[in-house]
Amino acid sequence: MRRVAIVSPLRTAVGTFGGSLRPVPAEDLAATVLKALVERSGVDPAAVEDVAFAQSYANSEAPCIGRWAALHAGLPVEVPGFQTDRRCGGGLQAVITAAMMVQTGAADVVVAGGVESMSTIEHYTTTARWGSRAGNQTLYDRLDRGRERSQPEWRFGPISGMIETAENLAREYGIGREAADAYAARSHRRAAAAWEAGTFDEEIVPVEVPQRRGDPQVFARDEGVRPDSTPESLARLRTLLPEGTVTAGNSSQQNDAAAACLVVAEDRLDALGLQPLAWFEGWAAAGCEPSMMGIGPVPAVRKLFARTGVGFDDLDLIELNEAFAVQVLAVLAGWGVPLDDLDDRLNVHGSGISLGHPIGATGVRILTTMLHELRRRRGGYALETMCIGGGQGIAALFKGADA
Numbered sequence: 193m194r195r196v197a198i199v200s201p202l203r204t205a206v207g208t209f210g211g212s213l214r215p216v217p218a219e220d221l222a223a224t225v226l227k228a229l230v231e232r233s234g235v236d237p238a239a240v241e242d243v244a245f246a247q248s249y250a251n252s253e254a255p256c257i258g259r260w261a262a263l264h265a266g267l268p269v270e271v272p273g274f275q276t277d278r279r280c281g282g283g284l285q286a287v288i289t290a291a292m293m294v295q296t297g298a299a300d301v302v303v304a305g306g307v308e309s310m311s312t313i314e315h316y317t318t319t320a321r322w323g324s325r326a327g328n329q330t331l332y333d334r335l336d337r338g339r340e341r342s343q344p345e346w347r348f349g350p351i352s353g354m355i356e357t358a359e360n361l362a363r364e365y366g367i368g369r370e371a372a373d374a375y376a377a378r379s380h381r382r383a384a385a386a387w388e389a390g391t392f393d394e395e396i397v398p399v400e401v402p403q404r405r406g407d408p409q410v411f412a413r414d415e416g417v418r419p420d421s422t423p424e425s426l427a428r429l430r431t432l433l434p435e436g437t438v439t440a441g442n443s444s445q446q447n448d449a450a451a452a453c454l455v456v457a458e459d460r461l462d463a464l465g466l467q468p469l470a471w472f473e474g475w476a477a478a479g480c481e482p483s484m485m486g487i488g489p490v491p492a493v494r495k496l497f498a499r500t501g502v503g504f505d506d507l508d509l510i511e512l513n514e515a516f517a518v519q520v521l522a523v524l525a526g527w528g529v530p531l532d533d534l535d536d537r538l539n540v541h542g543s544g545i546s547l548g549h550p551i552g553a554t555g556v557r558i559l560t561t562m563l564h565e566l567r568r569r570r571g572g573y574a575l576e577t578m579c580i581g582g583g584q585g586i587a588a589l590f591k592g593a594d595a
Contacts, residue, residue, distance in 0.1 A: 488585025
């Protein structure tokens with residue numbers, strides 16, 4: 193199979209729920225990052241053979257977001273597109289799917305990305321079309337409903353949502369509130385330091401946000417980072433479930449963002465004038481109990497290491513999605529690796545707790561930040577792994593182009 197390059201990964205800054213990006217629908221976020229990808233990489237738009245885009249909360253305002261966004265961004269009408277959804281892992285799955293297309297010769301150049309506008313996710317009903325003979329009709333919040341129905345209830349029983357799964361991990365692995373808050377403060381501290389140092393500047397695509405009056409405002413800085421977070425300040429927050437561990441402060445956020453990259457065959461790079469940032473080395477996905485969904489990276493990484501022969505000692509960087517602080521700590525326990533052993537390699541610029549978790553976009557947002565840092569370190573291997581609602585884990589291995 194052909195070797196696969198990752199080229200020009202980019203992302204928008206991440207907006208908070210109901211924050212600065214609320215007026216920008218998902219299709220506009222996706223098109224903005226696609227336009228920037230074409231401009232910054234210098235790729236001939238006609239050379240793009242497909243567009244794979246993740247969106248976990250899709251709707252009919254922009255169906256099949258990969259195709260819709262490609263047209264919206266002005267790509268040639270001949271460029272097709274499609275949509276992926278592996279929930280939290282959807283963005284990474286878009287990159288993986290594009291890589292497999294290139295590996296097998298189905299395409300030479302594919303755009304892979306992800307987008308989510310959680311601020312504009314709608315409410316819906318399942319009974320309005322044919323009416324009701326009597327009584328009320330229920331209007332569901334798609335955000336909450338998607339979490340509640342992440343698994344068949346007849347088989348696994350009711351699960352109130354992702355918070356419950358995190359508390360299950362806290363009990364299973366003996367993780368307390370103090371440790372969770374300390375990890376959350378670490379995430380915010382690292383993200384704030386990265387912004388202060390200008391670390392994210394080269395990966396950010398500015399977004400023009402329309403205003404009710406006057407010119408659009410430019411949004412170009414992650415909105416959810418709280419530099420003043422400390423274990424002491426986080427300890428004052430109330431838990432989301434009685435006698436629990438999870439709070440709004442040690443959980444990932446709900447967010448709006450988009451991210452994308454080019455996935456290109458090695459033997460086409462020179463002809464297209466493209467420079468690889470990293471090489472795609474392999475991937476794995478695994479299932480786990482839905483009630484313990486946060487532990488998914490443990491079996492996924494185990495499978496990936498078995499396939500590639502790589503281990504933790506070989507890794508220069510590790511990105512583990514921060515759905516919850518207790519989830520990160522539980523995964524580390526499942527790996528049998530203390531946080532101190534990975535401290536200078538794990539989520540070095542923060543992640544979902546500080547930077548945010550725009551579901552469909554997160555996998556490519558993480559990839560973008562990770563690969564830019566890998567180049568700065570002139571590193572070799574980087575691992576990205578994520579837990580997934582419904583009981584899955586996904587993991588992918590990349591190697592720096594300069595290694």
